Amino acid sequence: MRKKFFSYYVILVVSAMAVTGFFVTRLAQSLYKRNVEEKLASVAKVIQNEISEDIKEGVEIDYNAIAAKYSEILEGSPQDNATPNMSDLRVTIIDLNGKVLGESETDFRSMENHLSRSEVQQALKGSIGKDIRHSRTLDTDFTYVAVKASEVIIRLSLPLTELRDIRWIILRHITLGILVSLLFTVFLALKFSASVTRPVNELINASREIASGNYSKRVKSSADYEFSQLADTFNEMAYQLERTVADLTDKNIKVETIINSMMDGIIAVDDNYNIVLINDMAKEMFGMDRKDDVIGINIIEAVRNNQLNSFISKSVEEGTSSIKEILIAGAGKDGKTYRIHTNPVKPVDNTKKKSGAIVLIQDITNIKKLEQIRTDFVSNVTHELKTPLTSIRGFIETLRSGAMNDPEVAESFLEIIDIESERLYNLINDILQLSEIETRQKDSNILPHSLNSSITEVISILQGPAEKKNVRLIDETSEELTISANKDRIKQMLINLIDNGIKYNVEGGSVFVKAYRHGGNIVISVKDTGIGIAQEHLPRIFERFYRVDKGRSREAGGTGLGLSIVKHIASLYNGDVRVSSQPGIGTEFTVRLPL
Incomplete structure (x- = not known):
């Protein structure tokens, strides 16, 4: 310049x-x-x-x-x-x-x-x-x-x-005058151009720094009145710009923090279906990397889901709201169910018929699972209660029809009614226990007690059923262990695990019970030498009323709730329970409880 x-x-x-x-x-x-x-x-x-x-x-x-x-x-x-x-x-x-x-x-x-x-x-x-x-x-x-x-x-x-x-005289004088004037002109031009370009260059450099993001840059006031005014105006503009950008940045950070902290996905598109807003949860839901910058990209290219794109298109074109559910298929049980809320974006001045749409995506997979669990639970409870009740009513009807006159037949029927009644009682008791554990966030009557004595008591209680099936109960715990928990809960957990080891064992088999410290946890292991469980059943073994062999489970007197109760007791103490099994060799349940 x-x-x-x-x-x-x-x-x-x-x-x-x-x-x-x-x-x-x-x-x-x-x-x-x-x-x-x-x-x-x-x-x-x-x-x-x-x-x-x-x-x-x-x-x-x-x-x-x-x-x-x-x-x-x-x-x-x-x-x-x-x-x-x-x-x-x-x-x-x-x-x-x-x-x-x-x-x-x-x-x-x-x-x-x-x-x-x-x-x-x-x-x-x-x-x-x-x-x-x-x-x-x-x-x-x-x-x-x-x-x-x-x-x-x-x-x-x-x-x-x-x-x-x-x-020629005039030309010589003019040439001489031009040369002399040029000397003065060069001197004055250099000085004048420097005085003009210096503040201008300073403004240019300051503008570049501001354009690159340094909004705190200011210029010095010039001795010249006009440039001084220009510098003051520029500095005021930079100050206002810095405040505006800071406010916008603060608001953007707040909005971005809020929408990225939501458990639901949010997507907003303009009338050309280009993404103008998307949070991290929405990216995760549709398999995108959270670091991917998809702002400005067409929703069809970014989210390859025909159902979602169809809902958005209908909302934009027709200006209507809708609530739909879509299923995202996945491997095994990884499929997700999303509830999609679409709403058209309507401008305040109503100058345009369509301005885009905003989409709220809720992951209702767990809700669907809970609804299915509740449905299955009601169905299973109804079935489990109906079976003994039907049997009891049938034998009572038979007794009323004349079987009571035969003492031997009557005694046999009454014994069966007693067995079914006990089954019914155990089932109701397990349901009540499971319901009580599920509704608790923290257990009561938590006191330090000897885990060794609890194991010994449970083995004594179950010694009779074990002897009937010729199954040995072996306590392999070698160290004294003290645990802070509700003693009745721990005994109930042990009873359920050891009882399963007895019921599903083979004639002359064994059940090994062992407890020890490991990595800040108390580990309780119950291992049997029974029939074992196939690998495809292991992921569902802790579900309510799930049975590997329904006929054999009922014959063994199981309610189908024992392992579910064990899982919930372990969760009540921030622990977990795991299972490993091989058909024909045996099954081992391992419970980890924090010390």
Whole structure:
């Protein structure tokens, strides 16, 4: 910028000097020509007076002699800088018909008629005739002045040879003036351009820094009033911009933090279906990386789900809201169910019929699972309660029909009714226990007690059923362990695990019970040598009423809730339960409880 400013400044000054020189030259030439014309006109009037006097006195006039006389007189006249050089003056006397009567430079008798000359025509009309013509022979301009004197016309001509000298003199002076002016111009231009470009460059640099994000950049005030005002205005603008950007950044951070902290997905699109807002949860729901920048990308390219895109398109085009559910398929049980809420975005001024849509996506997979669990639970409870009740009612009906009269049959039926009643009681008791555990966030009656004694008590309780099936119960716990928990809960958990080990064991099998410390946990292991569980059943083994072999489970007297109760007791103490099993070899349940 400084170079351009300097160049323009120099060009401006040189141009001004050149234009000035041109007009000065033209003015000097004009003044010189006017001076020559006036001098010639005064000489012509002198000759005119002499001829007029001679005509009055009746003297015979020798026009050629008069022309020669005045040419000689003026040739020897003194000259100065202000007076044109008259040494080359040429005097011609012409009659009214254009015939040359006298000539100071050549033989007038050989000269052509001058009637057609411009200055002669002007003189014939009574005015002073003037004309300037270029002589190719002498390569110079001649000025002509003609006046009428009685019966003749006196014409004087003078070459304008001094015009060249005047041009060269003026040109030399102008050139010298330009050179001298250039020196001052360069000095002033450098200084002036620096004073102008320095604050401008400072503003440019400050603008670049602000554009790159440094909104705290300011410029110094200049000594010049206008630049000082500009600097103050710029600094005020930068301050306001910094505040505005800070406010917007703060608001954007708050909004982004809020929407990214939501458990639901949010997507907003414009009327061209380009994404204008999306949170991390929505990206995760549709398999995108949270770091992916999809703002401005068409929703069809970013989210490849035809159902969702169809809902959004309908909301944008028709301006209607909708609530739909979609299923995102996955491997195994990883499928997700999403509830989609779509709403059109309506502008405040209603200038456009459609402005886009906003989508709220809720993951209702767990809700669906809970609904399914509840449905299955009600169905299973109904079935499990109905089976013993049906059996009890059938035997009672049989007894009423006459079986009571046969003591042996009646005793057999009553024993079956007693077994089914006990089954019904156990089922209801397990349901109540499971419900109680599920509704608790924290257990009560938590006291330190010996885990070894609890294991011993449970083994004693189950020793009878184990002996009936010829199953050995072996306690492999070698260290004294103290646990802070509800003793009844721990015993219930042990009973369920050991009882399962007995029920699903083989004749002459064993159940090994072991407890030990490991990694800040107390680990309880119950391992049997029974029939085992196939691998496809292991993920569902802790579900309510889930049975690997339903017929055998009912024969063994199981309710289908024992392992679910174990899982919930472990969860109540922030622990977990795991299972490993091989069909025909046995099953091991491992419970980890934090110390």
